[in-house]
Amino acid sequence: MELAWYALLGLFFASYFVLGGLxxxxxxxxxxxxxxxxxxxxxxxxxxxxxxxEVWLVAAVGILFGAFPTLEGELLxxxxxxxxxxxxxxxxxxxxxxxxxRPATAGARAGWDRVVVVGSLxxxxxxxxxxxGLLQGLPLTADxxxxxxxxxxxxxxxxxxxxxxxxxxxxxxxxxxLRLPPAAGAATARLARRLVPVALAAVGTxxxxxxxxxxxxxxxxxxxxxxxxxxxxxxxxxxxxxALARRRPGWAFAATCAxxxxxxxxxxxxxxxxxxxxxxxxAAGLTVADAAASTPTLRLLxxxxxxxxxxxxxxxxxxxxxxxxxxxxxxxxYW
Amino acid sequence: MDTLLLARLQxxxxxxxxxxxxxxxxxxxxLLVGLQTAWFLTGNPKWERLTRFWGQLYVINYxxxxxxxxxxxxxxxxNWSGLSRYVGNVFGAPLAIExxxxxxxxxxxxxxxxxxxxxxxxxxxxxxxxxVALTAYASAFWxxxxxxxxxxxxxxxxxxxxxxxxxxxALLTNPTLGMAFGHxxxxxxxxxxxxMAAVSAGHLLRRTPDFLLFRTSLRIGxxxxxxxxxxxxxxxxxQFGPVGQVQPAKFGGGPERDAQIAEWTAQFGPGxxxxxxxxxxxxxxxxxxxxxxxxxxxxxxxxxxxxxIRWRFPLWLLLLALxxxxxxxxxxxxxxxxxxxxxxxxxxxxxERAVSxxxxxxxxxxxxxFSLLLGALAVTNWVLLARAAARGAAxxxxxxxxxxxxxxxxxxxxxx
Ligand code: HDD
Ligand code: HEM
Ligand code: HEM
Numbered sequence: 161m162e163l164a165w166y167a168l169l170g171l172f173f174a175s176y177f178v179l180g181g182l183x184x185x186x187x188x189x190x191x192x193x194x195x196x197x198x199x200x201x202x203x204x205x206x207x208x209x210x211x212x213x214e215v216w217l218v219a220a221v222g223i224l225f226g227a228f229p230t231l232e233g234e235l236l237x238x239x240x241x242x243x244x245x246x247x248x249x250x251x252x253x254x255x256x257x258x259x260x261x262r263p264a265t266a267g268a269r270a271g272w273d274r275v276v277v278v279g280s281l282x283x284x285x286x287x288x289x290x291x292x293g294l295l296q297g298l299p300l301t302a303d304x305x306x307x308x309x310x311x312x313x314x315x316x317x318x319x320x321x322x323x324x325x326x327x328x329x330x331x332x333x334x335x336x337x338l339r340l341p342p343a344a345g346a347a348t349a350r351l352a353r354r355l356v357p358v359a360l361a362a363v364g365t366x367x368x369x370x371x372x373x374x375x376x377x378x379x380x381x382x383x384x385x386x387x388x389x390x391x392x393x394x395x396x397x398x399x400x401x402x403a404l405a406r407r408r409p410g411w412a413f414a415a416t417c418a419x420x421x422x423x424x425x426x427x428x429x430x431x432x433x434x435x436x437x438x439x440x441x442x443a444a445g446l447t448v449a450d451a452a453a454s455t456p457t458l459r460l461l462x463x464x465x466x467x468x469x470x471x472x473x474x475x476x477x478x479x480x481x482x483x484x485x486x487x488x489x490x491x492x493x494y495w
Numbered sequence: 496m497d498t499l500l501l502a503r504l505q506x507x508x509x510x511x512x513x514x515x516x517x518x519x520x521x522x523x524x525x526l527l528v529g530l531q532t533a534w535f536l537t538g539n540p541k542w543e544r545l546t547r548f549w550g551q552l553y554v555i556n557y558x559x560x561x562x563x564x565x566x567x568x569x570x571x572x573x574n575w576s577g578l579s580r581y582v583g584n585v586f587g588a589p590l591a592i593e594x595x596x597x598x599x600x601x602x603x604x605x606x607x608x609x610x611x612x613x614x615x616x617x618x619x620x621x622x623x624x625x626x627v628a629l630t631a632y633a634s635a636f637w638x639x640x641x642x643x644x645x646x647x648x649x650x651x652x653x654x655x656x657x658x659x660x661x662x663x664x665a666l667l668t669n670p671t672l673g674m675a676f677g678h679x680x681x682x683x684x685x686x687x688x689x690x691m692a693a694v695s696a697g698h699l700l701r702r703t704p705d706f707l708l709f710r711t712s713l714r715i716g717x718x719x720x721x722x723x724x725x726x727x728x729x730x731x732x733x734q735f736g737p738v739g740q741v742q743p744a745k746f747g748g749g750p751e752r753d754a755q756i757a758e759w760t761a762q763f764g765p766g767x768x769x770x771x772x773x774x775x776x777x778x779x780x781x782x783x784x785x786x787x788x789x790x791x792x793x794x795x796x797x798x799x800x801x802x803x804i805r806w807r808f809p810l811w812l813l814l815l816a817l818x819x820x821x822x823x824x825x826x827x828x829x830x831x832x833x834x835x836x837x838x839x840x841x842x843x844x845x846x847e848r849a850v851s852x853x854x855x856x857x858x859x860x861x862x863x864x865f866s867l868l869l870g871a872l873a874v875t876n877w878v879l880l881a882r883a884a885a886r887g888a889a890x891x892x893x894x895x896x897x898x899x900x901x902x903x904x905x906x907x908x909x910x911x
Contacts (some may be wrong), residue, residue: 183790208610214561214604219594221568226591229583233576236569237851247569248868253561255872258558261892262879304580305852453584456660461591468595475603483610490897492610 161462162452165227166435168465170428172223174421176216177287178331180250181420182206183213183246186333187253187280188325189351190273196266197306198344199273203341204493205256210257212476217471226461231435231451235303238306238436239293240477242317246286252279263494279453281325286369288324292317294427297379300445302440311439316373319366325425326362330355332418335410341486349404352412356401359419363393381438393422498855502574505862507832509570512869513563513688515877518824520560521635521680522687523553524628526719535621544705545712548888554609555883559876561602562857563869568594574858577849581659582840585651589640589666597634601627603731612894635683636676642674646835647741648843658843668868670737674730675831681726684719684828685788686820691716693817694884696810705888714798717813721791728785736786743766745834746775767837774834779780784823788816799911 186206190199224232235242252275260272287313299311313438333352337345370376380386400415431437435451438444453457527550534542568590571578579587604626611620614822643666643813650665651658695713698705743751756768797803804810835841837850883891 176888186616208606211561211602211609212608215599218565218568218602221572222591225568225571225583229579229587232572232583232587233579233851235570237574237576237853240573240857240861243569243573244864247852248864249567250565251868251872254562254565259555259879262555262883274619275640281816286562293619308854309853309857317803335548344674357880380637403501453587454659456663457588460660460663464592465595470596471677472603475600479603479607482607482615492612492614492897494892 161455161458162449163457166428166448167221167450168469169220169223169227172216172311172386172422174424176213176220176433177312177424178417178419179209179216182335183250183253184280185205185328185330186336187276187332188284188329189332189348190280190353191277193480195271199269199486200261200428200493201340201344202401203260203495204491205487207492207494208262208479210478210495214250216253227453227458228448229452229453231446234300234304234436235294236299237274238298239312240309242286242289242293242462245284246290247317247368248280249279249286250282251300252276253283254279258495260464269272280328284325284328285321288321289317291324291423291427292366292370294436295320295379295430296373296376296433297437297439297445298373299389299440302435302441302444304446314373314375316366316369316376318368320360323359323362323366326355326359327416327419330359330397330400331420333414334404334409334416337404338413339487339489345442345486349409352399353449353483356397356404360394360397363390363397375439379439380438381429382432383436385426385432386415389422389426389429393426395420396422401459420493498853498858499850501855501858501862502850503846503859505574505865506570508862508866509563509566509869510832512825512873513560513567513616514828515821515873516556516560516563516637516889518683518686518821519556519690520553521683522685523549523556523690524624525684526630526687526691526715527553527720528625528628529715531621531624533615541708541711544708544888545896546661546671547891547894549712551883551891551893552690552694552880554605555876555880556894557605559873562872564598566865566869573861574853575849576851577837578641578844581652581844581848582648585648585660585666586641586644586840588635589644589662589885590662593634593637593641595747596668597630597637597908601630601634613896624790631827634678635679639672639676640666640669642831643669643675646671646831647841648840652724655842660842670741674733674737676729676826678734681723681730681767682820684726686824688716688718688720688723689791689813689817689820692720692813697811697884698887699804700807700810700814703887708888710801710804711805717791717794717798717803720788721795724785724788724791729787730791731782735757735802746778746830760843763845770834770836771779774836777829777833781823784826786820788819788823 183206187203190202221232224235227253228495256272256276256279260269260276263269265270293312296316298306299308300306301325330352333355336348339345340348396415396419398410400419403409403411403415433447433449434445435448436446438446441453522771527546530546530549531540532540534546538806566661571590608623609617611623615623647669648658648659649663649669652661653659682875691712693716695709695716698709703709738745739751743749743755746809752769759768762768794803794809797809837846838844839846
C-alpha cells in the first residue's frame with residue numbers, strides 16, 4: 161500500500177514539474193524582452209491552463225501531508241532554504257502572472273513581467289536544488305531530525321538547480337512553439353533548438369558533479385536506476401532536438417514533458433526504499449514504509465482518491481481540450 | 496528571540512493575511528452565483544454587466560488568496576514539523592482531502608470560467624462558477640475540520656507517542672466544528688455583502704454613470720449583509736456552549752478552569768497553562784463590533800424610495816464601515832487561536848514540541864521575508880482592487896468579447 165501511495169505522490173510531483181514547468185518556462189522566456197504584444201501573447205498562450213497547472217503543487221503537498229506526514233515535516237524543514245526559495249518564486253509567479261495586466265500602463269506591466277521572470281527563476285532553481293538535495297542525502301540524526309541547513313550548499317545542489325532552470329526554459333519554448341500563431345511559433349522553435357544544447361550541458365554537468373561527489377554516490381541505493389534515468393533524460397533531450405529540426409513541435413513538446421517528469425522518477429527510484437537518505441548515519445534514513453501514515457489513514461484516503469483522481473484528471477483534460485490548438489486573434493485574453 | 500516565538504508570529508501574520516482575502520472570496524463567490532444565475536435565467540444584459548464587474552474584483556482578490564494559501568500549506572512542514580510527526584496521521588487527513596476535493600477542482604474550474612466567456616455555452620459557464628463556489632465552501636469546511644481538531648482532538652488513539660486515527664466520523668461531529676463553520680461562512684457573507692454595498696455606495700456618491708447598476712448591487716449587498724449579521728451573531732453565541740465545555744481554560748476563570756489546569760499539571764508537569772489575555776481582548780472587541788454592525792438592519796427601511804441614496808449620509812456610513820468586518824475576523828481568530836495556547840492540539844501536543852528544529856536566524860529571515868513579500872503583495876492587490884472598483888462597470892477586462900477577426904486557418908493536430 162505504501163508503494164502505491166509513493167507512486168501517486170510521484171505522479172503528482174511529476175505532473176507539477178511538467179505543468180508548473182510550463183508556467184516557469186514561459187515566465188523565464190519573458191526575460192527576452194520583446195514587444196509588449198509578444199509578451200502578452202506568451203501569457204495568453206498559457207492563460208487558461210495557468211491556474212490548473214499551479215494547483216498540482218498544492219495537491220502534491222496535500223498528498224504528502226496526508227499520506228506521508230513524517231516525510232512532510234522532515235523534508236520541508238530539512239531542506240529549508242531550497243523550499244523557501246522555491247516557495248517565494250511560486251508566489252511571485254502566481255501573483256505576477258495574474259496581476260500584470262490589471263494596471264493599464266506599459267511601464268507597470270513591464271515591471272510585473274520582471275517579477276514573473278525573477279519568480280520563475282527562483283522557482284526553477286529552488287525545485288532543482290531540492291531534487292539535488294534529495295539525491296545527495298542529508299544529515300539525519302538517530303532520532304530522525306535534521307539540524308542546520310549548511311548541508312545543502314554543495315556544487316551538486318547548485319548544478320541541479322541550474323539544470324532545472326535550463327530544462328524549464330526549453331520546456332517553455334517548445335510549448336510556445338506549439339501554441340503561438342505560426343510565425344511567432346517558428347521564432348520560438350529556433351530559440352528552442354538553441355536551448356537544447358544548453359539543457360544538455362547543464363544536465364551533463366549535474367550528472368558529472370554528482371558522480372564525483374561521495375555523498376551523492378553513497379546516497380544512491382539503486383545504482384542501475386541512478387545511471388539509467390539520467391541517460392533517459394539525455395535521450396529525451398535528443399529526441400526533442402530531432403523533432404524540432406523536423407518541425408514536429410508536438411513530439412518535441414512530448415519529449416520535454418518527459419524530461420521534466422524523469423527527475424522525479426530518478427529521485428524516487430534511485431533512493432528506494434528510502435524516502436530520506438541519511439548521510440551521517442545510514443541506519444537513520446527514513447524508509448518509505450516508515451514515512452507513510454498509519455493504515456487507517458491511508459485506507460480512508462484511499463477510498464477518497466480512487467474515485468476522485470479520475471475526476472480530477474478528467475476536468476484538467478477538459479480544460480486542455482476546450483482551449484486546445486494555436487492561439488489566434490479570437491483567443492480569450494485575460495492576463 | 497527563540498525559534499518558537501518566531502514561528503508563531505509567522506503563522507499569525509501569514510494566516511491573517513490569508514484570511515483577509517479568503518473571507519472576501521467566500522462571500523463574493525456566493526453573490527456572483529446569484530448574479531450569473533439571474534443573467535442565465537432572464538438574459539437581461541444588466542446581470543451580465545454586474546457579473547463581469549464583480550467577477551473582475553473577485554478574480555483580483557483571489558490572486559492573494561492563492562498566493563498566501565500556498566505559504567500556509569508549506570508552513571506546516573517548514574516550521575511545524577512536530578505537528579506532522581506527532582499528529583499528522585489524523586490532522587493530515589482533512590488537509591489532504593481539502594486539497595484534492597476542493598483546491599484542485601476550484602483552480603481548474605476558475606481558470607475555465609475566466610477564459611470561458613464567449614467560448615463555452617452559457618449553461619456550462621454558469622456550472623463552472625457554481626463548481627468554484629461549491630469547492631470554495633468545501634475548502635472552508637475541511638480546513639475548519641482540521642482547525643476544530645486542533646481545538647479539540649477527537650477520534651484518535653496515542654500509540655508510541657504518536658496519534659493514530661481511529662474514528663474519522665468523530666472529526667466531522669466535533670463540537671468545535673459546526674457552529675464555528677456556520678460563524679465563518681456567515682462572517683464571509685457579511686464581508687462580501689458589505690464590500691458590495693460599500694463599492695456601490697462609492698459610485699453612487701460620486702454620481703458615476705451606471706446609476707441603475709450600482710443601485711441594484713447596493714440593494715443586494717445591503718440585504719445580504721443585514722441577513723448575515725444576524726446569522727453571525729447567532730452562530731457566534733452558539734459557540735460559547737461547546738467552547739466552554741471542551742476548552743474550560745480559554746475564556747474566563749471558574750472552577751472548571753482550575754480543575755483543567757490541575758489535570759494538565761499532573762499529566763505534563765508544572766507550567767503556565769493559562770492562555771494570553773489577548774484572546775479575551777479579541778473576543779470582547781469582536782462582540783462589541785458584532786453588536787454595532789447589527790445597525791445594518793436600520794438601513795434597510797431606507798431602501799424605500801431610494802432614501803438611502805438621496806440622503807447620501809447612509810452611503811458614507813457604509814463606505815466608512817467597510818474596514819470593520821475585516822478587522823473583526825482577525826479579532827475572532829485571535830480569540831480562537833491564541834485562546835488555544837499553550838497547545839497546538841488542545842491538551843495533547845504542547846506548542847513548543849511542534850516547532851521545527853530550524854536555527855532561529857533562519858526562522859527570523861523567513862518571518863521577515865514572507866511578511867514583507869505577502870504584505871507588499873497584499874497592499875498592491877488592494878490598490879489594484881480599489882482602482883478596478885473605481886473604474887466602474889464600463890468595460891472590465893473579464894469577459895471582454897474577443898476582437899472580431901476572421902479565423903479560417905485550419906487547426907493542426909498536435910502530434911503530427
Ligand atoms: C465579521 C466578523 C465577525 C463578527 C461580526 C463576529 N465574529 Fe465571532 N468570529 C469571527 C468573526 C466574527 C471569525 C473570524 O470568523 C471567528 C474566528 C474563528 C471562528 O470560528 O470564527 C470568530 C470566533 C468567535 C468565537 C471563538 C470561538 C472559539 O474560540 O473557538 C466566539 C465565541 C465568537 N466568535 C462569538 C461572536 C459573537 C458573540 C459575536 C457578536 C455578537 C461575534 N462573534 C461577531
Ligand atoms: C483554519 C485553519 C487554521 C489552522 C489549521 C491553524 C493552525 C495553527 C497552528 C498550527 C498554529 C501554530 C501553533 C500555535 O501557535 O498554536 C497557529 C497559530 C496561530 N493562528 Fe492559526 N490556524 C488556522 C487558522 C487561523 C486563521 C485564519 C487565523 C487568522 C487570524 C489564525 C491565527 C493564528 C494566530 C494569531 C496564531 C498564533 C497564536 C499564538 O501562538 O499565540 N489561525 N494556528
Ligand atoms: C492555516 C490553514 C490554512 C491552509 C494551510 C490553507 C491553505 C490554502 C491554500 C493552499 C490555498 C490555495 C488553493 C489554490 O491554489 O486554489 C487556499 C485558498 C483558500 N483558502 Fe485557505 N488555508 C488555510 C486557512 C483557511 C481558512 C481558515 C479558510 C476559511 C475558513 C480558508 C479558506 C480558503 C478558501 C475559500 C480558499 C480558496 C479561495 C482563495 O484562494 O481565495 N483557508 N488555502
